[in-house]
Amino acid sequence: MSRQHILAIPFPAQGHVIPLLELSQCLVKHGFRVTFVNTDHNHNRVINALQESYTEDEIHLVSIPDGMEPSEDRNDMARLIEAMPKVMPGELEKLIEEIDRVEEEKIVCVIADAGTIGFANRVAEKMKIKKAAFWSLAAASLALLYNVPKMIDEGIIDSDGTPIKKQMIQLAQSMPEIDSTNFLWANMGGGLAFQKKIFHYLENITEAVKVADWLICNSTSDFEPEAFTLVPNILPIGPLLASNRQGNSGGYFWQEDSTCLKWLDQQQPNSVIYVAFGSFTVIDKIQFQELALGLELTNRPFLWVVRPDITDDANEAYPEGFQDRVANRGKMVGWAPQQKVLSHPSIAFFFSHCGWNSTMEGASNGLPFLCWPYFGDQFINESYICDIWKVGLKFNRDESGIITREEIKTKADQVVGDEDFKARALELKETALKSVKDGGLSDKTFKKFIEWIRS
Structure with a gap:
């Protein structure tokens, strides 16, 4: 046929x-x-x-x-x-x-x-x-x-x-x-x-x-x-x-490291910070180290996607002794099967660059956000997340433009400590699912689109 x-x-x-x-x-x-x-x-x-x-x-x-x-x-x-x-x-x-x-x-x-x-x-x-x-x-x-x-x-x-x-x-x-x-x-x-x-x-x-x-x-x-x-x-x-x-999901430009899913299985429900900044974000060495030390300071388990090209020589850029100190609760991978990670019960919130895909994936999984936009449309998406839907927080930079380790710890504590973020995020998830389910608005539009192609 x-x-x-x-x-x-x-x-x-x-x-x-x-x-x-x-x-x-x-x-x-x-x-x-x-x-x-x-x-x-x-x-x-x-x-x-x-x-x-x-x-x-x-x-x-x-x-x-x-x-x-x-x-x-x-x-x-x-x-x-x-x-x-x-x-x-x-x-x-x-x-x-x-x-x-x-x-x-x-x-x-x-x-x-x-x-x-x-x-x-x-x-x-x-x-x-x-x-x-x-x-x-x-x-x-x-x-x-x-x-x-x-x-x-x-x-x-x-x-x-x-x-x-x-x-x-x-x-x-x-x-x-x-x-x-x-x-x-x-x-x-x-x-x-x-x-x-x-x-x-x-x-x-x-x-x-x-x-x-x-x-x-x-x-x-x-x-x-x-x-x-x-x-x-x-x-x-x-x-x-x-x-x-x-x-x-398909279409990734990097080979995903699915060992992180087994690692997530061993973590407590709602405990892990997932950190991923998409395919374009580049961070200078000073900011990269501050981010690493901020994650360490949270005292929470974290899964961090460190693309080989996220900073100059990522493997050498970690603060001294960092990898040893966080070995028991931190996992760094080159690329992750993001949709599977975000739907994993051990994830507490999504520390994201706010690309639209990531925003949709996080919202559809009922997760709160910490927002680290880099360029393009990501600032619009950050505003949706923080100002309109109120499911996440923005960072303040210091006078030299750095997001400090203390700022990272403070905001991580806030987003986890306030139950309202999670409650609103779960409402957003319901909204997303309703839209694509049979009879939802996006579902109806998609079916009309198909009819148009066939006609």
Whole structure:
């Protein structure tokens, strides 16, 4: 029996690959065939990190070049967003032509992550295929981008996105307050020229999203009702988690260390701090050591994900004697099966960079947060967690910009000591589950989306 064939293409970053792959798994469960297109560089990483649980017949993983040289740094966003549109559209078109030539199940729909939607739209239109945009961040982040022309008119930012002065912006009553110096494009480092590039790239995304046939979002309107009213046509289908379909998550760029699950089994319920800052966060050596000493000072068991590239030479960066002193209650791993960790009964709270995936995963597991945002949309998510949902705490930095060990201990004690954080977090979990269950709002939207693809 022939199945309808969908092509999915994420923006080449960890936080975009995971949710789009999750959406692809859901589509497979509903009888579709999916070809999933990573860049060559990320494809190799995903294949190397894959667990045996992954079966190729479900989703066909393929790749196209991103336009960068093999030796270039993929964390250099400015270079990546410059290279992609030059090379990827042509490669995507060739790939679809090739699939349509050799397979009886031709591509009927392209689902593109918002970061790739600009060129994917053009290719889909040219080839007369349905096109959907997938927004993998909070709806509030897109609402902010939709608000750019107004912010330029009101003199909040100039036409290149540079904030005119530092001020707090709130788009609607129950939405995050955002510091203008922390707008998505303004907090990524790299100087003014880089910021301008990112800003105009994001402007193009907004335009492209508006002409997609469907715009779906990895969120639920129960989490951010105001944001969904501010973006025309955006529809919630989240939170998309492997646990919702009782499967394993895929798409990691690092091999996960699942020994930490056995370690968690040996800990008391509700006792462990889980510390993980996603795939981009980089911390200098002084702050890294302060973080380590802060975790030691809490006197609680902790599971800490220390990516090899989180600081200069992570293995050598620990404070002297730290590993020996915490050997009985601290476990450090290079990468963790995060969804499984967060649903483990021994986890007390999530010490997070507040990427949107991590935010959805923590919220869906009823966990309080300590927030350590790094860049991009993470400050918006921190505001949801701390100011709107009130399930977590922010850190204060000292005069030299460091989050001190004492501050880490104080906030850890507060978030564990106040039962209200846990109570509100469990309410949030109920809300998330209701949304994706049969008959919930995200579930209904997803089914309509499927009908549209089939029609």
